[in-house]
Amino acid sequence: MNKIDPKGIPHTTPRQSATFTQDINSDIRRAAATGIYDIRGGGAKRKVPSFDDLLFMGASISRYPLEGYREKCETSVTIGGLHAENPIELDIPITIAGMSFGALSGPAKEALGRGASAAGTSTTTGDGGMTPEERGHSNKLVYQYLPSRYGMNPDDLRKADAIEIVVGQGAKPGGGGMLLGQKISDRVAEMRNLPKGIDQRSACRHPDWTGPDDLEIKILELREITGWKVPIYVKVAGARPYYDTTLAIKAGADAVVLDGMQGGTAATQDVFIEHVGQPTLAIVRPAVQALQDLGMHRKVQLILSGGIRSGADVAKAMALGADAVAIGTAALIALGDNDPKWEAEYNALGTTAGAYDDWHEGQDPAGITTQDPDLMARFDPVEGGRRLRNYLKVMTLEAQTIARACGKNHLHNLEPEDLVALTMEAAAMAQVPLAGTNWYPGKPGTSY
Amino acid sequence: MQTIDLSETGLRATNKMLHAQADNTNQTAWEIVNPKGAHAIACGLNAPIEVTVKGSTGYYCGGMNQQATINIHGSAGPGTGENIMSGKIVIEGDASQYLGATGHGGMIVVKGNASSRCGISMKGVNIVVQGNIGHMSAFMGQSGNLVVCGDAGDALGDSCYEARFFVRGTVKSLGADCEKKEMREEHLTLLQGLLDEAGIDADPAEFTRYGSARTLYNFDVDNAGAY
Numbered sequence: 001m002n003k004i005d006p007k008g009i010p011h012t013t014p015r016q017s018a019t020f021t022q023d024i025n026s027d028i029r030r031a032a033a034t035g036i037y038d039i040r041g042g043g044a045k046r047k048v049p050s051f052d053d054l055l056f057m058g059a060s061i062s063r064y065p066l067e068g069y070r071e072k073c074e075t076s077v078t079i080g081g082l083h084a085e086n087p088i089e090l091d092i093p094i095t096i097a098g099m100s101f102g103a104l105s106g107p108a109k110e111a112l113g114r115g116a117s118a119a120g121t122s123t124t125t126g127d128g129g130m131t132p133e134e135r136g137h138s139n140k141l142v143y144q145y146l147p148s149r150y151g152m153n154p155d156d157l158r159k160a161d162a163i164e165i166v167v168g169q170g171a172k173p174g175g176g177g178m179l180l181g182q183k184i185s186d187r188v189a190e191m192r193n194l195p196k197g198i199d200q201r202s203a204c205r206h207p208d209w210t211g212p213d214d215l216e217i218k219i220l221e222l223r224e225i226t227g228w229k230v231p232i233y234v235k236v237a238g239a240r241p242y243y244d245t246t247l248a249i250k251a252g253a254d255a256v257v258l259d260g261m262q263g264g265t266a267a268t269q270d271v272f273i274e275h276v277g278q279p280t281l282a283i284v285r286p287a288v289q290a291l292q293d294l295g296m297h298r299k300v301q302l303i304l305s306g307g308i309r310s311g312a313d314v315a316k317a318m319a320l321g322a323d324a325v326a327i328g329t330a331a332l333i334a335l336g337d338n339d340p341k342w343e344a345e346y347n348a349l350g351t352t353a354g355a356y357d358d359w360h361e362g363q364d365p366a367g368i369t370t371q372d373p374d375l376m377a378r379f380d381p382v383e384g385g386r387r388l389r390n391y392l393k394v395m396t397l398e399a400q401t402i403a404r405a406c407g408k409n410h411l412h413n414l415e416p417e418d419l420v421a422l423t424m425e426a427a428a429m430a431q432v433p434l435a436g437t438n439w440y441p442g443k444p445g446t447s448y
Numbered sequence: 449m450q451t452i453d454l455s456e457t458g459l460r461a462t463n464k465m466l467h468a469q470a471d472n473t474n475q476t477a478w479e480i481v482n483p484k485g486a487h488a489i490a491c492g493l494n495a496p497i498e499v500t501v502k503g504s505t506g507y508y509c510g511g512m513n514q515q516a517t518i519n520i521h522g523s524a525g526p527g528t529g530e531n532i533m534s535g536k537i538v539i540e541g542d543a544s545q546y547l548g549a550t551g552h553g554g555m556i557v558v559k560g561n562a563s564s565r566c567g568i569s570m571k572g573v574n575i576v577v578q579g580n581i582g583h584m585s586a587f588m589g590q591s592g593n594l595v596v597c598g599d600a601g602d603a604l605g606d607s608c609y610e611a612r613f614f615v616r617g618t619v620k621s622l623g624a625d626c627e628k629k630e631m632r633e634e635h636l637t638l639l640q641g642l643l644d645e646a647g648i649d650a651d652p653a654e655f656t657r658y659g660s661a662r663t664l665y666n667f668d669v670d671n672a673g674a675y
Binding site: 154157178181199217225 | 464491507526527533549565571
């Protein structure tokens with residue numbers, strides 16, 4: 001409302017700055033009050049070009065569809081057949097990404113194993129070693145080999161169905177980790193061989209190798225220790241996808257896991273999450289190009305992660321050339337993370353359902369990202385597993401629905417030609433035409 | 449004594465033979481000749497056997513070792529004995545960088561010198577070096593003991609947790625949050641035991657103990673400059 005001053009001159013409307021927004025101002029006030037940067041969980045919250053900016057065209061006179069409920073649309077994928085004696089065979093191309101015991105409770109890890117196994121896919125350990133709950137309930141378990149090597153031991157390594165050497169993750173390319181003291185229970189402390197209650201820093205670089213030449217030797221060592229039986233994945237953040245994919249393949253990886261900036265973390269500086277890395281949409285094509293340039297597309301598998309939420313996202317990732325996807329945040333939501341039924345408790349923590357991201361503080365009302373026995377008791381791993389299985393099944397059915405509409409009898413047969421982009425940015429990143437045109441920025445042989 | 453010529457047998461077949469040894473094997477003595485600096489020799493062993501490598505080794509010899517004793521009659525490449533769980537590795541020559549990285553248990557003995565980042569992120573291993581060690585050794589060391597009969601390079605024990613360091617000579621500089629500590633009777637006893645186990649004749653009283661000052665255990669903005 002415009003106020004009139006005594007001289008009769010109208011005031012201007014109070015105007016919020018587009019630069020100093022309410023969010024930014026609250027960041028400044030928080031920094032000024034505490035003297036420490038904000039640490040949080042989750043992935044980038046900023047709006048970035050994404051799979052939402054792509055559409056499938058579906059069938060037409062020149063492309064005929066498959067009958068929805070009668071004609072098969074396969075979803076299986078084999079990962080790691082290039083070098084490993086026992087590649088991983090998955091019924092669906094949606095895997096569970098690495099999340100640590102420590103960041104997550106034991107029952108939450110169990111639920112991930114239950115759900116993934118029931119849906120015919122794999123789950124992945126994290127920066128805290130392998131727990132018996134997780135191994136016991138996961139038919140296919142990928143063992144992460146991380147810079148911190150917390151809980152790392154050869155007995156667990158030999159129990160794994162695949163090994164994932166983690167070079168980086170999308171939320172923080174080039175960053176290590178931090179598990180704050182309040183989440184260091186006796187069990188977590190023992191597994192990580194550190195005193196209880198201290199802040200545990202996870203290194204950002206591997207302690208015993210640097211660079212692609214060393215990586216090749218590290219892969220050789222891991223293969224020798226595991227008798228060349230299991231696939232070895234290399235996980236990289238979406239930083240320089242063409243070169244990272246090229247170097248991982250040349251080092252001998254069986255699969256490349258590529259994680260965009262929407263991919264979550266248990267605890268990282270907000271500034272890191274929001275300002276380092278590339279959107280998931282932007283990293284697929286350069287990685288696929290690297291695979292194609294080396295003649296390795298479909299031989300070395302590309303597993304894409306970072307903000308995958310639905311069967312549409314799965315189908316789009318596959319159409320752009322990925323062999324499979326991985327989900328983390330979405331799996332936690334399926335388990336019950338950020339559920340509005342805990343709204344009063346989220347409010348008490350100063351947040352709201354959907355926005356809760358202080359996973360590192362261990363006060364998760366849903367009992368998932370915590371080591372607090374009372375909160376953990378709220379979470380039922382059997383029910384959690386059932387919910388995750390349902391969600392994975394729905395995503396698969398959704399992806400199949402789209403693939404059949406595009407006339408494809410396997411999700412892997414989806415291709416860039418099936419897609420158009422809604423924005424110039426998405427067209428350039430996905431290298432598919434802007435809707436209504438036959439052009440995208442950077443298309444070979446074209447110019448403005 | 450089983451003798452394997454690595455240049456003829458090849459790495460895969462050699463490691464496969466060693467991995468096939470069970471806890472109760474009666475083939476307990478193995479000799480590997482012509483290693484020629486190959487990588488990943490005798491890694492992932494898990495049996496009470498003794499393997500002697502006649503020559504120098506490349507990266508990760510004895511990596512993730514369990515139970516076995518590995519003697520390297522030469523110098524050892526980067527990451528030797530990485531993530532060792534138990535057993536013993538004895539290097540007659542010098543050791544390259546990252547010796548015993550993240551090692552959880554067992555012992556590594558170096559008769560010569562060890563390079564930079566010796567014992568990086570150590571988690572329980574005992575490392576005894578008769579000569580000197582390089583810079584950034586025991587970075588983020590969590591537990592275990594690093595014994596240096598010679599001198600230590602820059603930034604010893606940077607960001608360490610509960611690992612203990614015993615140095616007989618000089619330390620060029622201490623890393624963040626690493627400090628000189630009192631050498632009590634229990635430490636003299638511990639050190640004597642480690643030296644005896646390593647087969648090294650030295651007087652524990654000549655060593656100085658270093659370890660974590662524990663000021664960086666919980667993040668404090670006033671310590672931000674130290675990180």
